[in-house]
Amino acid sequence: MDQKKALQIVKPHLTEHRYTHTVGVMNTAIELAERFQADKKKAELAAIFHDYAKFRDKQEMCALVESSIEDKTILGYGDELLHAPCGAYYVEHEVGIKDEEVLNAIRYHTTGRPNMTLLEKVIFLADYIEPGRQFKGVDEVRKLSETNLDEAVIQALDNTVSFLMKRRQLVYPETIATYNELVVKQKKEK
Ligand code: DGI
Ligand code: FE
Ligand code: FE
Numbered sequence: 001m002d003q004k005k006a007l008q009i010v011k012p013h014l015t016e017h018r019y020t021h022t023v024g025v026m027n028t029a030i031e032l033a034e035r036f037q038a039d040k041k042k043a044e045l046a047a048i049f050h051d052y053a054k055f056r057d058k059q060e061m062c063a064l065v066e067s068s069i070e071d072k073t074i075l076g077y078g079d080e081l082l083h084a085p086c087g088a089y090y091v092e093h094e095v096g097i098k099d100e101e102v103l104n105a106i107r108y109h110t111t112g113r114p115n116m117t118l119l120e121k122v123i124f125l126a127d128y129i130e131p132g133r134q135f136k137g138v139d140e141v142r143k144l145s146e147t148n149l150d151e152a153v154i155q156a157l158d159n160t161v162s163f164l165m166k167r168r169q170l171v172y173p174e175t176i177a178t179y180n181e182l183v184v185k186q187k188k189e190k
Helices: 003-013 016-036 040-049 058-068 073-077 083-095 100-107 118-129 138-144 149-166 173-189
Strands: none
Touching: 003 016, 003 040, 016 040, 016 118, 040 083, 040 100, 040 118, 058 073, 058 083, 083 100, 100 118, 118 138, 118 149, 138 149, 149 173
16 A cells, blocks of 8 residues: 555544654654664554554444453553554454554554564654654653664653653553563673
């Protein structure tokens, strides 16, 4: 699917602000894919559809998790997590994208997962550092992403987990597992 067609499909599902974010994620994902030798077309496609389900009805998404999504534990960790796995499902069944690598990049873009693929890291990071993002600590992650993909993902996870804890929100265990796996890997590489 070409970029124009994909953007046309996703646009009616998003607000203007979220559409601008999506275009930012797309451009950033293509840049990161180039830098770290990931598949640029897959990065582009996954980025365009990563927030496809952002505005879907929460009850509908909870029901979908109950009926069709393997990992039901996300139901216990806040509604914000639903749009990633449910998005992957809708993108497969409504848009017809069957590429499992692209679907997984959408599925894990919010929480990450241990042993993320290169493409999954590219989308996870692009979502975090696209030019429209302004939260505290984002510049540090932008800087790291110029040279070291794993260090950048670790820092983004650190920021997100710290942010959640400050607000006494629950932290999804797989997010912590992602952090642990990458830190162990980094230590081995040093
Ligand atoms: O959809 P976006 O806003 O572009 O970004 P996103 O998919 O990373 O979602 C961000 C939201 O997800 C934000 O409210 C924090 C929340 N979040 C991210 N990781 C976790 C999390 N919430 C919980 N409970 N646990 C997590 O591990
Ligand atoms: Fe998202
Ligand atoms: Fe996003």
